[in-house]
Amino acid sequence: MSIKKETPANKAMEPLAIGIDIGGTGTKYGIVDRVGNLLFSGEMSTKEHLTVEPFIEALYENIAPLIEQAGGVGRIKGIGIGAPNGNFYKNTIEYAANLPWKGIIPFGKMAEDKFNLPVVLTNDANAAAIGEMMYGAAQGMNDFIMITLGTGVGSGIVANGKLIYGHDGFAGELGHTIIIPDGRLHEGTGKRGSLESYASATGVRLNALDFLEKSTAPSLLRAIPKEKIDSKQVHIAAMEGDELAKEIFDYTGKILGMALANFVMFSNPEAIILFGGLTKAGEFILKPTRDYMEANLIQVFQHKVKILVSHLKESDAAILGASALVWEMK
Numbered sequence: 269m270s271i272k273k274e275t276p277a278n279k280a281m282e283p284l285a286i287g288i289d290i291g292g293t294g295t296k297y298g299i300v301d302r303v304g305n306l307l308f309s310g311e312m313s314t315k316e317h318l319t320v321e322p323f324i325e326a327l328y329e330n331i332a333p334l335i336e337q338a339g340g341v342g343r344i345k346g347i348g349i350g351a352p353n354g355n356f357y358k359n360t361i362e363y364a365a366n367l368p369w370k371g372i373i374p375f376g377k378m379a380e381d382k383f384n385l386p387v388v389l390t391n392d393a394n395a396a397a398i399g400e401m402m403y404g405a406a407q408g409m410n411d412f413i414m415i416t417l418g419t420g421v422g423s424g425i426v427a428n429g430k431l432i433y434g435h436d437g438f439a440g441e442l443g444h445t446i447i448i449p450d451g452r453l454h455e456g457t458g459k460r461g462s463l464e465s466y467a468s469a470t471g472v473r474l475n476a477l478d479f480l481e482k483s484t485a486p487s488l489l490r491a492i493p494k495e496k497i498d499s500k501q502v503h504i505a506a507m508e509g510d511e512l513a514k515e516i517f518d519y520t521g522k523i524l525g526m527a528l529a530n531f532v533m534f535s536n537p538e539a540i541i542l543f544g545g546l547t548k549a550g551e552f553i554l555k556p557t558r559d560y561m562e563a564n565l566i567q568v569f570q571h572k573v574k575i576l577v578s579h580l581k582e583s584d585a586a587i588l589g590a591s592a593l594v595w596e597m598k
Contacts (some may be wrong), residue, residue, distance in 0.1 A: 283345040284338055286331065286385070287591030289392060290314060290351040292366030292419035295323075297331055298584075299338050300591035304403045306584055308311040308334040320369045320378065325399045328382050328506035346386040347379060348593035350395025350586045352420065355437040359389045366454025388593045392416070392586055394431055394440060395541055396578075397424025399589030405541050412539045413531055415442070416586075421464040421471075427535055443468070447527050448500075464547075467524040469546050472499035487512035503549045503561050517549060521556025528557065529564035532573050543578040543585055 270562065284307070288297045291314060298309035308496030312330050317323035334342055352364040359376025369470070376387045397414035400406040410429040425432040432439045443464035443466060444457060453460030465471055476497050480489060488505040489497060489512065505513035528540055558575050560586065562583035565573075578585055 285591040285594035287587035288349045289586035298587040320373050324382050346594040347391040348590035350590040352393035354389045354391045356390040357437040393422030394424040395589035396586040398592050399585040405576045409538050411537045413537045414541050417544040421468045457554040463527045469499040473501045476502050479516050485512050506552045517552040518556045521553050524558045525557045525560025526564050528561040539574040541576045547577050
């Protein structure tokens with residue numbers, strides 16, 4: 269657990285908020301003040317908890333000491349949570365493909381009962397978008413799309429200054445849009461050809477395995493056991509000049525760029541902000557993404573939309589965004 273301590277200026281007993289970002293692999297959490305200072309933070313595993321009850325128990329055991337260090341539960345206004353398939357209207361997590369817990373989980377109610385604090389919950393990428401709008405690269409923007417490139421592909425859409433939730437809370441599942449008809453099977457959803465199957469960190473790994481199987485070109489990746497190949501290994505190989513690794517990123521960027529072009533023509537954003545581990549590949553992924561996005565836009569949209577990488581630390585945007593939900597509570 270990592271802990272960030274308050275500065276003397278923050279020691280006054282103003283209310284604080286807890287922000288929690290639940291990911292498919294790990295969960296990050298923090299205690300945040302109203303102006304976005306992350307005072308205390310930590311992280312724990314998500315995937316090792318096969319059912320939700322022990323996960324919430326472990327979450328409480330990790331966060332409770334931080335609450336005490338922050339001045340006690342009386343100082344906490346509430347808890348904001350970003351989670352895959354989080355339903356803002358119902359405070360539930362519903363059929364999340366990248367989490368070990370299946371079906372509809374009344375997560376908000378369970379967390380309220382455990383922490384004895386009010387809880388508000390939304391999609392993890394929506395939380396990241398709120399964090400970016402309040403504290404990051406989207407400050408001052410009324411129209412942008414946040415794309416999270418991690419274990420999966422998440423998205424949050426802001427239009428006319430408002431986050432789009434849709435009819436029943438699930439707007440913005442752009443990672444599950446079909447970009448290649450009858451394409452690769454997504455094991456979590458059973459659907460074929462989704463963006464997430466190709467442009468997530470998981471997708472890069474699958475792209476690499478496909479390239480290695482179909483090509484006879486030499487590559488540093490051939491020395492790595494198949495089960496250990498991941499997006500990080502592909503990035504390392506690309507940095508060392510491996511041409512096949514560069515082709516893998518070019519293909520990934522092609523798929524992502526095509527999808528972003530569709531999204532641009534749907535909501536006409538000022539910018540698309542990329543966030544998550546895959547952005548660490550830098551221009552290996554960003555250049556083909558920009559190029560293929562522009563190539564697939566009609567003229568009225570070309571050369572208008574910026575592709576930016578989040579200004580916030582990878583762990584912070586979703587935590588800050590989730591915590592910001594708390595300040596909207598009545």
